[in-house]
Amino acid sequence: MLDLAREVWRLYTVRTDFFLSLLGQHLYLSAVSIAIAFFLGGAVGVACARNQAVKAVSMAVVNFLYTIPSIAFFGVLIAFTGIGDTTAIIVLSAYALLPMVRNTCTGISNIDPDVMEAAAGMGTPPLALLWRIQLPLALPMILTGLRNMSVMVVATAGIAAFVGAGGLGVAIWRGITTYNLAMAVAGSLLIAFLALSIDFLLGIWEKKFTQRWSS
């Protein structure tokens, strides 16, 4: 065990550039996927909260996407979008849609109808209703979705290596397939570290918003 820890540390010190470039690729893939899922999922979530039919169809679609095994997803997509970043980002964003859509929709649907009625009664136009009442009130829920989804994306991005998109998965797969345990552990630890850091940072933001609202 101690030997393993020492070997992992040796890898970090000897091959710093290797791991830093993988970390950079991993961050890039995750950040782009998170951004796409955040905006797309948020928009779909808003639509779901307004219309039951849209909600039924959208939830069915994002649920379906979420259940496709990643290997199958990659296998099919490769024929269309090829190997590399595009395929990885499509798959990662697709998985991330579910928590985003669900939380946005629930957040908005759970707003007290009296609040909405009062705001509408004061003559608030529909768009302002969304921007100034619904989204701010649903924000804690939306941020929770963002936080869960981000951690998930960072963790899942490990499989991007299989389609040539790079990221820390490169180290993990290389470790597993060449029986080099230290290499696999070194990659996994960095992913865990990245996921925890993002969770921690987003947690701080989340707390800030919820506190401001309750005070």
Add this chain to the structure above:
Amino acid sequence: MKKIVTALLLILVLALPACAPAAAPPASPPAAEPAAEPAAGDQPDRKIVVSSKAHTEQYLLGEILALVIENNTVYQVERKIGLNPASDIIHTALLNGEIDLYPEYTGTGWLNILGQEPLADSAVMNERLQEEYGKLGLWWSDLYGFNNTYALTMRREQAEAEGFTQVSDLVGHPELIFGANPDYMERADGYPGLAAAYGLNFAKTFEVDIALKYAALDQEECDVINGFSTDAQLHLPQYAILADDLEYFTAYYAATVCRLAALEEFPELAGALALLDGAISEDEMIGMNYAVEVDQRDYEDVAREFLAGKGLI
């Protein structure tokens, strides 16, 4: 409203710094090839993309290909080494022109990728392979020399206790559990064909990733696995190989598969690839696999040393 804007900003903050390192790799040093080689004339402005699948031997062969090209031509190489081991993924990438070449095994090309019936005569198979690949705009190099075919493997202790030395000894032992990688359970010359040819009737099979087969064997999750004849582990004393007494297994000679278009685009490429014709024996391949998997050395170093020793770089 402010809160939404800040939330959006947060996303951008997350996304922006990350864009920088990702944009960096394609921008390689621009002044790499000075005018030192006027003979090279029209040097293409893109790199040759070398790929391989994700297992030890393929990492090594991918690196060997990259090094041979880098050191024997004027071209630059981009490595996309370690793709998903499913052959169809890398083959699709090749057909799409996203990669230019990768190391492949004749049996895999014939049975898995082309989906043909097994052919006992490997010379005939290689000839037809070249023909069929030609129709796809692809080309097989000459063989590297080694044959990485299947080798049914057991724990030595158990094999010796039960007196198993060849595959036909397993007939009538349904209590044994057969372990293999998932695609072996499916492929034409995989488990179904093997079981039919020898009349094997194992009650249970166990599917496991290629890299985890020996671990599964060690932990007695299964009793027989489909080892590969160049696996480093087969040199360890705790394993026993069963002889293929009916000569059932197809030949899996390794060679380079390359896009014909790339050969035209890079005129010096074919010459560099020919340096590997017959250059790697079975023992040499096992030795390299052993250096990586058992001695835990980096495959880049092992590949470089091998080529330097042969005078190929």
